[in-house]
Amino acid sequence: MVQRTSRATRPAAAPPRPRAATASNLATTLGLEGERMSKVDTAWLRMDSATNLMMIVGVWILRPGITLEALTERVSERLLPYRRFVQVARQDAAGAHWIDDADFDIHRHVVRHVLTRQRGHSEQQALQARVGTLAMEPLDAQHPLWRFELVERYDGGSALVARIHHCIADGIALIGVMMSLVDGGALPPKRKARETKSGMDAAEDWVADTLIRPFGDLTARALEAAGGGAAKSFALLASPQQGLSDSLGQAVELARMGGQLASDLAALALMPDDSPTRLKGQPQGSKRVAWGQPIPLDEVKAIGKALNCSVNDVLLGCVAGAIGAYLKQQGDDPKGQEIRAMVPINLRPMEDAWKLGNRFGLIPLVLPIGMDNPIERVYTVRSRMNALKGSLQPLLTFGLLSVAGLLIKPAQDAMLSLFGRKTTAVMTNVPGPATKLKFCGATLEQTMFWVPQTGTVGLGVSILSYGGGVQFGVISDSALCPDPQQIIDAFEPEFAQLLAVTLMLPWGVE
Template identity: 35%
Template sequence: MTREPMSRVDAAWLRMDRPENTADIVVLLRLAGRLTPPRLRTLLEQRLLPHERFRARVADAGALGGPAWEPDPRFSIARHLSARPLREAHPEALEAAVSEAATQPLPAGRPPWRALLLEGAEESALVVKLHHCMADGVALVSVLLGLSDEHAGRVEAPAPDVPGGDPLRRGARALLRDPLAAAAALWKMATLPTATGALAPPALSGRRTVAWSRSWPLEDVRAAARAGGGTVNDALLAALSGALSRALRAGPVPPGPLPDDVRALVPVNLRAAPAAGVAGAGNQFGLVFLDLPVEPLAPDERLEIVRGRTAALKRSPDAWVALGVLGALGFAPPALERLGTAFFSRKASLVVTNVPGPQRRLHLAGRRVDELLFWVPHPAALGLGVSVFSYAGKVTMGVRADAAFPIDPRALAGALDEELAAFAPRPPARRARPPAAAAAPEQDGRQAAFAGAPAGRGVRVIEAGPATSPAS
């Protein structure tokens, strides 16, 4: 690998880091049986390191130019891999280990990723953390698939998009087809008021806590959504809205009136159809603002409101406009980039992201992968991130929050379980760890169409809310 300039959007994510809030993704794989550190090291050397990005560090050119990827001359997988026992008798230990990984910054001067193996006698867990500048959620799923035994020997690099697939160039062409709509979307984005009230972005502490839901049958969620006249994503966003409403009213929260809506940042996949079965590397998504109704409502009323709002976003160019803003910020001077990302992040209270994962059960080094989920960053000023991931016919939601955020991740996960219980005729068995919730996107072998496409053009959602996230 030679020195390679970082894309503008990847550079924007790199510079979203704050000392108290780094923009990184955390992934958890729970495995049946014991996995030893030597076996994991061999697997990573064979299946992960052929991706050059995982052997490259970030070189920042400062004021003279944008950041770039360059080979790490001191690269050793031993600097990226650690192991310790998993206390299987204490279910909270896994949650605590993931929270610790989410909090601890990645070391500077190295390729921005690391892996932690938690060894148990009857089960093991692999926690992987990587910076969002490396990849978004779709690209990350491609890498995870490459680690599995089912995909062993298919260690191709992420495929390029179709010709003309550079998302910034495609976005520029799309917006030029209707410049008035693009200008209106940019004006609307710039003039959105700052989030206020109980869920306004807090002064962050830098300490993150995670929780996650039980896994819910995707087909049950889909059937319930169709019965209510909406999509899976509409139903899941409505459930998240109801869970936020429950958590807000259960308290304690800061003084002040409770809002009728809570604004979320939702990533939207803007990749062209890939030329091969794997996604292009890096970050190729836009962002849209979606108001989630959290006033006391009946479930059908909440679903109807969410459905109307996501339908309006599907017709807007908002995601393309946001991608252009991220690209511009990526090459702005660091001080200006910091002001820009803070300006936009303070307009929302949370990030909601959804990544469709493999629908067949995978194996890693001969061990069955029983659970697979991830946590999205809540970058810049935001304090809460909610992630949806589907795997082997089930959907699970991860919640990550800064300790200063007024809603505890466990409380929100528990509220989500209550909201989603109506979707499943037979609720999933509880694990012996603190309760949590679940949600998922419209995934049935197709990619869900969502916001960000100019009129007449659909885009595939990658993560979050109505369909997507971040990207991750």
């Protein structure tokens, strides 16, 4: 531990790289390729555009504050053993590959920032402005595609802004990585080696129990419904070593599934356009970020129990109401309108829970933003979510991303523009630990993250339960939604209205 501490605090020193780095550097010197990138990860690498960068952006609010030295030490110990965080993504004619960064410097990736506040703005507004700026600031492609920025003095503590390119991993995998960073966390092999459960072990269990299993259940039902052909096809798609011939063979397997597969594929291809709201259009590449104070999770659960709905149904119904209320504030009439949000669904089996890379599909959820009755909205969301159970659409979207990774960029852009034309928002809904975690001795008070929007999608919504509360956040293109805080501010009144109406219902009534 002493050796690691002195290394991380020396300005010019670099952390040790994995043992395989020597072989990889030799291969690069000889003109050979490094480790091949999976087709899905390659698609994400090439999906950056002038208006949307493919970065997952997260914010941690910590109290009391932490130092840059402590952060650097923790990252050196816990993050860098994941090889992707010391590797460079290199594109080539066949796709892309990973090579170790011969010039890696931890101080290029872990930095400090001092917030500047405009007159009349709060610290939170200053931080939101900074996060919005960072969301459209490209990562350095000559080095590993991630960066942590520490605001050492923020609201009586510190704020940590993390940016990680989507080609490294999806949100589910990165949650596991971030759990390695918190106090008491450890690298995956050490987790598996433990025989007794500590408090930290219990906190880590939520990753498997509330993320991997529930989201994987939807896919498991789809695979069971489709039979062995679907499972074989998914295995082919998921393998990063498969080439064009396997992809063609996989397409044949998909074609043989028939029935539900044909129906789901047609549903994806023939999705009607969204209602033409001000939230849909051509983004300009300037981002705005907003979040509010958490609402009590127990109240959300109480509403769900009273209405015989899931927590997700309740929250998504409130999101739909908040977006509708925002449009009304802008002078629009959302009555009868609906927008489509793409919701990521995990396709990662339990044994691969700690691996990096992208293993998720997308389902299109239509939100009834023009429905005034809050209970009717929740039941509509519940009905639509239930209709998606057993759907092969997550598997199909994963397959489309795999195929997209094989194509030249113009063809990839043309294929993926389908989602941009048919979608207004990307929405994530992730359950987190019930108790607050510690990081470098400080309490992690609030946590938010946003996944990237693709193509012409200009709105991202995140819902994250953590420490007994539910955190709601929005990221938007300023040309489509210049003040996302107005959507945030509409969320709590919508929730309060739903709670009040629910309390007035007679027991046993749905």
